[in-house]
Amino acid sequence: MNAPQNPAAGSPASGPVLMKRATYAAVAVALALVLMKAGAFWLTGSVAMLGTLLDSLLDGTASLVNLFAVRFALEPADRDHRFGHGKAEALAGLGQSVFIFISAGYITYESASRLIAPEPLSRSLIGIAVTVVAIALTLALVAYQRKVVRETNSLAIEADSIHYRGDLLMNLSVIAALLLSGVFGLTWADPIFGFVIAGFIAWSALQIVRNAGDQLMDKEMSEEDRDRIKQVVAAHEEAIDMHDLRTRMSGANLFIQFHLELDGSLSLMKAHRITDDIEKEIEALFPGSEVLIHQDPAGLERVPKLLRT
Known part of the structure; x- marks a missing residue:
């Protein structure tokens, strides 16, 4: 994601309401995804599923942080903060990036362990079905978040959206891993896709750090x-x-x-x-x-x- 340069053309008055609704929607979707993926991991034992489960856990944590950060950022300017509290969003973005890096590291460790000592997967079709439902929920959330970002130019909502856009790719990777490992018996596919997922998560964290840094350092518009x-x-x-x-x-x-x-x-x-x-x-x-x-x-x-x- 590039640093926001051109504020959106939406109504300023509706911005705070949209931002708050987006944080509530993200927390609700994250909770649903965590519950579904936890069940799927317990049934399949897939490290790729574990990767997307951990990512959803971190997404939920980050979305919860966003909920409070956005509420604080929307507080009007006061005697001690003449320019408002908007940079709370950038600070929240930096906090999210720490969680994401930790998640990427753990997935890499688990993938390496499974590559050294492969384990067969079970009930992979159940995992695929759960992942398809997760994709549908994530698509709906990302579409709503993109609408909110266009109208508010919120860095916190954009950072959250990056997580969930990453989830879409990861969920597709999980389906591929479950098919190759669980259906076709290619046990190496699951940890390999785990590495791919970890790399994508880490790359997303770098983008968030860059964008948050631009705001905190008062980067000029384009x-x-x-x-x-x-x-x-x-x-x-x-x-x-x-x-x-x-x-x-x-x-x-x-x-x-x-x-x-x-x-x-x-x-x-x-x-x-x-x-x-x-x-x-x-x-x-x-x-x-x-x-x-x-x-x-x-x-x-x-x-x-x-x-x-």
């Missing part, structure tokens, strides 16, 4: 989106230039600030009106964003500081 902001200013006939454009994400909140260069002879009232117009255009382009513009007399930045008085 050049494409920065150019869109500049185009809004350039299109305004009374705006002469702009400089010091800075942007950053905090959870689902986007902050944009820059200096706007105007004719120095304009009245304060007119300069204020021009600035308000530009702010509204940018906020329409990036719904839910907070725009802060400082007005400068045109050319002031090019005048030596000692001559400005």
Whole structure:
């Protein structure tokens, strides 16, 4: 997943509700998956099934962490947190990545053990049936999460969605492993697919770490989106230039600030009106964003500081 750059075009007012519903849905689905996969692992003994069971356990833990992190992140700005609590999402993402790395390590260990000492699988058809049901539930959850991410640009929901998208691939791998090992007697297939699953989980964790780090380090928006902001200013006939454009994400909140260069002879009232117009255009382009513009007399930045008085 790439770091969120362009806030979605959904209604800002509906964002918090959608994010909370997405966390509730994720916890409910994770619980159902854990119960089903635990039964399937007990019946089949498949290490691939164990891998996807552990992943679902960690997904459930991460989704529960997300539930509380999102609720905290949606708290309005207060005296001690003037920019809100959005970075709680990034911190939750880092916490999730730790769980995911641990899961990948354990699956790798179990797969290596089974490769050295292969064990035949039993009742593989039951495991396949359970996995098909898990795929259907996961597809429904991922579709809903993608809708929420499009409308809210939530890093926490996106990180959660990465887990469950990974589950889809892992569940397909489990079906292949159960067929090859349980039906066709290829006992090496189960641990090999376990290695593949562990690698995919670890790769997903790296993406979450990168995206969370981008938010915590206040990474700028993409050049494409920065150019869109500049185009809004350039299109305004009374705006002469702009400089010091800075942007950053905090959870689902986007902050944009820059200096706007105007004719120095304009009245304060007119300069204020021009600035308000530009702010509204940018906020329409990036719904839910907070725009802060400082007005400068045109050319002031090019005048030596000692001559400005």
